Amino acid sequence: MKALTTFLIIGLQTSFFAQQIGNSGFENWDNLGSNQEEPTNWSSFKTASGSLSSFASQQVERSSAVRPGASGAYCARIWSKSMLGVMANGVLTTGRMNMGSSNLSSPENYNYSVLGNAAFSEALTQAPDSIVFWARYTAGSSEKAGMHALIHDQFAVQDPVNSASQPYIVAEADVQFSPTNNAWKRFSVPFEYTVNTGLVPKFILLTFTTNHIPGGGSANDQVLIDDVQLIYNTVGFSSQDEDQHYGIYIDAENQLILEGFEHNDHIEIYRLNGQLVVANSADKLQGFALGSGFYIIRHSIAGTKLYVP
Structure with a gap:
């Protein structure tokens, strides 16, 4: 944590x-x-x-x-x-x-x-x-x-x-x-x-x-x-529950790691030009490989940008 x-x-x-x-x-x-x-x-x-x-x-x-x-x-x-x-x-x-x-x-x-x-x-x-x-x-x-x-x-x-x-x-x-x-x-x-x-x-x-x-x-x-x-309009994830933390990051192989989400939480990933890359539940997106570039990750509470080197 x-x-x-x-x-x-x-x-x-x-x-x-x-x-x-x-x-x-x-x-x-x-x-x-x-x-x-x-x-x-x-x-x-x-x-x-x-x-x-x-x-x-x-x-x-x-x-x-x-x-x-x-x-x-x-x-x-x-x-x-x-x-x-x-x-x-x-x-x-x-x-x-x-x-x-x-x-x-x-x-x-x-x-x-x-x-x-x-x-x-x-x-x-x-x-x-x-x-x-x-x-x-x-x-x-x-x-x-x-x-x-x-x-x-x-x-x-x-x-x-x-x-x-x-x-x-x-x-x-x-x-x-x-x-x-x-x-x-x-x-x-x-x-x-x-x-x-x-x-x-x-x-x-x-x-x-x-x-x-x-x-x-x-x-x-x-x-x-x-x-x-x-x-810069897009901000990071937040929650009214101070004990609830959300993490979105990538591992050494550029695979997506999601923390703090419920298995069925719906998440959408877009390129910065608005093109939808993938939309699925959090458990299905664990380990999803992303190519190099900037992305917008959207969840029901907010959205944030993610950079993949």
Whole structure:
């Protein structure tokens, strides 16, 4: 019982110390006051790679125009800019931009995670249910800004997602939003988990842009961004009976071990994308072998996530 209790405590602690994106409130900045200014842990054009990176201009800066009630003093401002007749969208990403072509829709233009460089990648080894952020978008009434988040395995995933990146995508959250009438608006976007089996979260590639269409919009369209947060809804098992403990874990052979359940208790096991793996009684699921990945285990009292290495 001691080992079981330890497992339950660890499971509950996970919900309290859930991973978040570094500098998600945009309080910290690098090269502040110069044209190289970027929020710490984020990047934009001035730190881009690619053959055209020398033509990059500043399109992100620190702003004090935070929303009422914000806990911080600053937010990030990105804006679009017209250069030689080409509209460059404002972009902010946890990865790195690659500027490879003057044709804005070219596959040589993308954002990507640089796995060996923490400045251009964001580690994430948990499975959030949604992403929340605040934005204030100023543009023509028909325009739409964008937020795109990719949770992925150990691979230098690109956004837009190419054929090489697709097999490594664990989950995706995507939203396009209209101008907010000069007011701050809260957005909550669920993660959709893919059918790619055997994957585990290792990184998140998150990108904001002034327009979801490359080259779309007008000069000086802008988005203010603040307080990005990953939301974890599923919690561990609990019981009103303080003497009743439930344990769900795996052995060295990735076989399921259930403790504290009645033999006839109905349990369902899902992949994170909602696909049902198996549903049966607790006694029938003892020793059930699970492949590598994240799962949701559901019982009548609650549900919890389980990671199988």
